Amino acid sequence: MRTPRPLPAAVSLVAVGAVVALAIWRPWQGSSAADAASAPAGISVSRSQCGQGLTDVKTGRQTLVVHNTGDAPAEVDLVELGSNKVYGEVEGLGPNTSAPMDVQLGAGRYAIRCLIEDTDAITGPSVTVTGSDQGGPAVVPVTKNDMLPLVKQYEAVVATGVAQLVVKTDKLRADVDGGNLVAARADWLPAHLAYNSLGAAYDAFGDFADKIDGSAGFHPLEKGLWHNASAASLKPIADQLAVDVHGLQADLPNEQVDPNDLGLRAHEIMENALQFELTGENDQGSGTSLNTALANLDGTAKVLAILDPVLKSRYPGLTDVQKWEGRVRVLLTAHKTTPVGQLDRTTREQLNGAVGELLESLAPVAAICDVRRTS
Structure with a gap:
């Protein structure tokens, strides 16, 4: 019996038929201020700006970009408020690092949750999404x-x-x-x-x-x-x-x-x-x-x-x-x-x-x- 494989750095929940599947991306890592500035613009992840930029969201399949503007590694979840379901997640997002989050959303109210080392979970500002497209698979968090x-x-x-x-x-x-x-x-x-x-x-x-x-x-x-x-x-x-x-x-x-x-x-x-x-x-x-x-x-x-x-x-x-x-x-x-x-x-x-x-x-x-x- 072999030892487990390491988990990926970035993960989102996407639909494949009726089953939940894992789509994996590598984050873009900026090694300097110039590199960070050239990274794709997106949703901020930090203690002071968690979820800033979560504005251009619609129903259906889409790719959001999250960018760690803070000084500590973070995990990032896109959650549906009320149900607490997680529709997308990025793990191990380092400072000055960006990663895509592929999600499929239905109508509802959503927010970014930032999970930063040595800090309680932070939920960013919410956004209300309207439309007729159906949401994709989501996970009720297991604690x-x-x-x-x-x-x-x-x-x-x-x-x-x-x-x-x-x-x-x-x-x-x-x-x-x-x-x-x-x-x-x-x-x-x-x-x-x-x-x-x-x-x-x-x-x-x-x-x-x-x-x-x-x-x-x-x-x-x-x-x-x-x-x-x-x-x-x-x-x-x-x-x-x-x-x-x-x-x-x-x-x-x-x-x-x-x-x-x-x-x-x-x-x-x-x-x-x-x-x-x-x-x-x-x-x-x-x-x-x-x-x-x-x-x-x-x-x-x-x-x-x-x-x-x-x-x-x-x-x-x-x-x-x-x-x-x-x-x-x-x-x-x-x-x-x-x-x-x-x-x-x-x-x-x-x-x-x-x-x-x-x-x-x-x-x-x-x-x-x-x-x-x-x-």
Whole structure:
């Protein structure tokens, strides 16, 4: 499992069909007064002039330009007053920096909210927009207070999962230490699936993630078990794997899941499954990649179940997520005992297509669940 990608500096919420999508731009950065003066004129962002210049706004699709005229980095939201919905946002806007904000607005009253370091949120002057065009997707902000109970709930689920992982890994180690490689081959998969169903917590595992399921741990053990390695050569690997799993369990109370990781991982878990399991790249001989992909899907389902209180009122596309999650589950369950390389072309296309649709429907979850300041 890989570490998360960095979030973009500038983001707006735009319509793509009926789904929220992320459009990303790089800000224009002025390194001198002359550069700043030549930047596009736009809406000011600062402690004293938040939202000045929000005047030429209409209904429909348009691009606004925000310019940080202050001396501190800022986040910028375009909000609908009353509903508090965010229609566009720019993150990490540095001093003397401009960025476009692509928005699609309906009739309503809007304002710029400036979120500047070491300063309470500032809401600029409002502007009333009239017209018949429909507004695009928007996000009701998710706050840290919304997410913290969900994080605690998820951490409890992970702790239970890690305890099960410990039991299964100890059994696998006992098989190898006892020289019973037939039993070890049977017990390797349940232990491996126990880890891969943990889902969004893996970034909180630190170095243990690579030790357990990277170039060490499960994968070299798998390679040896399915390529006639001796018990003596596999014993150090199995012993170290068990040590690392116990180390993870002992360290777990010291680790915290980042609230933003829950939404981000909902997409990334299955993205990893598509890249590494459905291609067979991670298979070291056991032919169990589709089992692992199914465990990844279980991990995604756990995340979505935890996030449901936040998502059900904010994401109309949740029904599509559920639809494609069910379709992927049916396909993986039907073919989980088949090595990826032995899948017929039709099945492979069905799997890739269904996972692709699931990923598309999961893509907005990270933006919706991103913790936002509102005060």
